Amino acid sequence: MTSPPVLHEVLAAVLGIRDGRLRVLLWERALDPDAGRWALPGGRLAAGEDVETSVRRQLAEKVDVREIAHVEQLSVFSDPDRTPGPRMIATAFLGLVPSDADPALPADTRWHPVDALPATAFDHAGIVDSARDRLRAKLSYTNLGFALAPAEFTISALREHYVAALGHSVSATNLQRVLTRRDLLEPTGETAPPGRAGGRPAALFRFTDRTLRVTDAFAVLRPPARPDPSRPGGSTGVVLP
Amino acid sequence: MTSPPVLHEVLAAVLGIRDGRLRVLLWERALDPDAGRWALPGGRLAAGEDVETSVRRQLAEKVDVREIAHVEQLSVFSDPDRTPGPRMIATAFLGLVPSDADPALPADTRWHPVDALPATAFDHAGIVDSARDRLRAKLSYTNLGFALAPAEFTISALREHYVAALGHSVSATNLQRVLTRRDLLEPTGETAPPGRAGGRPAALFRFTDRTLRVTDAFAVLRPPARPDPSRPGGSTGVVLP
DNA sequence: GCAAAAGTGTTGTGTCTACACCCATGT
DNA sequence: ACATGGGTGTAGACACAACACTTTTGC
Numbered sequence: 106m107t108s109p110p111v112l113h114e115v116l117a118a119v120l121g122i123r124d125g126r127l128r129v130l131l132w133e134r135a136l137d138p139d140a141g142r143w144a145l146p147g148g149r150l151a152a153g154e155d156v157e158t159s160v161r162r163q164l165a166e167k168v169d170v171r172e173i174a175h176v177e178q179l180s181v182f183s184d185p186d187r188t189p190g191p192r193m194i195a196t197a198f199l200g201l202v203p204s205d206a207d208p209a210l211p212a213d214t215r216w217h218p219v220d221a222l223p224a225t226a227f228d229h230a231g232i233v234d235s236a237r238d239r240l241r242a243k244l245s246y247t248n249l250g251f252a253l254a255p256a257e258f259t260i261s262a263l264r265e266h267y268v269a270a271l272g273h274s275v276s277a278t279n280l281q282r283v284l285t286r287r288d289l290l291e292p293t294g295e296t297a298p299p300g301r302a303g304g305r306p307a308a309l310f311r312f313t314d315r316t317l318r319v320t321d322a323f324a325v326l327r328p329p330a331r332p333d334p335s336r337p338g339g340s341t342g343v344v345l346p
Numbered sequence: 347m348t349s350p351p352v353l354h355e356v357l358a359a360v361l362g363i364r365d366g367r368l369r370v371l372l373w374e375r376a377l378d379p380d381a382g383r384w385a386l387p388g389g390r391l392a393a394g395e396d397v398e399t400s401v402r403r404q405l406a407e408k409v410d411v412r413e414i415a416h417v418e419q420l421s422v423f424s425d426p427d428r429t430p431g432p433r434m435i436a437t438a439f440l441g442l443v444p445s446d447a448d449p450a451l452p453a454d455t456r457w458h459p460v461d462a463l464p465a466t467a468f469d470h471a472g473i474v475d476s477a478r479d480r481l482r483a484k485l486s487y488t489n490l491g492f493a494l495a496p497a498e499f500t501i502s503a504l505r506e507h508y509v510a511a512l513g514h515s516v517s518a519t520n521l522q523r524v525l526t527r528r529d530l531l532e533p534t535g536e537t538a539p540p541g542r543a544g545g546r547p548a549a550l551f552r553f554t555d556r557t558l559r560v561t562d563a564f565a566v567l568r569p570p571a572r573p574d575p576s577r578p579g580g581s582t583g584v585v586l587p
Numbered sequence: 588g589c590a591a592a593a594g595t596g597t598t599g600t601g602t603c604t605a606c607a608c609c610c611a612t613g614t
Numbered sequence: 615a616c617a618t619g620g621g622t623g624t625a626g627a628c629a630c631a632a633c634a635c636t637t638t639t640g641c
Contacts, residue, residue, distance in 0.1 A: 111391065113352050113435060150352065155424040156435075178421050181437045183396040194354060194397075196422045246565035261593075273569040278594075279631060283566045286629080303640030304592030321565035324487035325524045325603070328514040502620075519621080520604060527602080544613030545619030566630070 112193045115160040116147035116229070118179070118236035119168065120219065120270075121202035122253050127240075127269045128216035129233050130167060130202075131225070135213065138189050139226035143217065145233070147195070156196045164200060167214055172206035174252035175199075175317060179235050187228045195228075199236040204266065205255030220272070241271055246321035248289045251312035259297050259307035287320045289313060353434045356401040357388035357470065359420070359477035360409065361460065361511075362443035363494050368481075368510045369457035370474050371408060371443075372466070376454065379430045380467035384458065386474070388436070397437045405441060408455055413447035415493035416440075416558060420476050428469045440477040445507065446496030461513070482512055487562035489530045492553035500538050500548035528561045530554055 119130040131143035146167045179197040243249045264277045284290045291313045296306040360371040372384035387408045420438040484490045505518040525531045532554050537547040
């Protein structure tokens, strides 16, 4: 009745916008199994730590932990044959690095576009896919953009980040309004100088909050609207003449 | 450098509407540790199985697996001190049982309201909370109601299920329209006889699909609307005179 | 002045919530 | 007839997407 030993590892799909594309941090395996293939950073769980502590510790070897703006658990990958040798269960994480953080990377480590992965080790390609999907979903109903963008940015720079992450066009106009309406952006007061071709200088913004916040909890079937006494005006906003 | 052994278990928070309330299936521990406290069903991962296979197997001991309409992974609970004795990591699942399934339960097992849990074992209360939260969120942007409701139901019966699960009032009118617009409901053609007080007989409905489907993927920043050639009429529906 | 880029005004559309009203049945 | 519960019609309110237009710069 004794089960064979099961080892436990944590793996992180660390995503960030680099060079206008959504990329993931991978390192090239030097040794078998899967030598020459690209793998997610991570490693064995140590004695005193829970999985989140572990993944943060292991990432510190690849990229300065302070550069990681957000970490969240994805799911467990537990196919008995997912790796050769003794059975290994993996808890996968999504990590996000803002584009102004440029950590010095080990020689075997590089940013690869998530939509053009090299040959990957084990089941790591599926983990990257689920990280990308999670990111795309959360960009639409949380403030998670803060974890991709630099500390200060113009709206059009932010727009490029969203385009790269979502994979479809995004209007700068609507992006600004959606984020502003939710009080996620605030102007710094500074402006960025225009390029050599001229143009109006762009105002700089920052995210008001750099921790995850759910801004659109309900798609439908919202709880009944209780009249909100904190809002001074009546139910209507402006009455046109 | 060798890590101490880590054991792996799966735990399931099986939720269902019973007696008008959202409840979770718990069994009362007979032995220490935590004897007399109520625990989630689950157990050790066996050799050849992944975590989802394992949780389905373990649930078969408590409730007929065919009665479980939906199973999904929640997250890993890995605090080193979450259980006494050798370290145990748990992968937690959400399971849902429709209210017309009434599995014969073992003597030590009972349905408990999720908002009035008895003394629970280990960290299981937190797992129940995250299961409840996941269910509430997904009811709003997926067709997950199918996993709580019986095979056929009236709108007002369905409404009571949503009220119990969400914890706030839901209008039958709007519930029907929201689900109908998304093509999640279809009429069976049958009607349910009215109660002894009279009233119009209610039409019976069923869910068109009994597997999980995301119906509201984007809160904002949707991909640009490509003109849909499959839809015959122009962009507008009806023109008023 | 002109091109380029940023940002605001405005309009159209969808769809959600709320509520009034009509429908079918038992007593 | 009338009470009871089921179901539809309709109106109001947002909020989003799209696009025209104004503003501010470099050349």
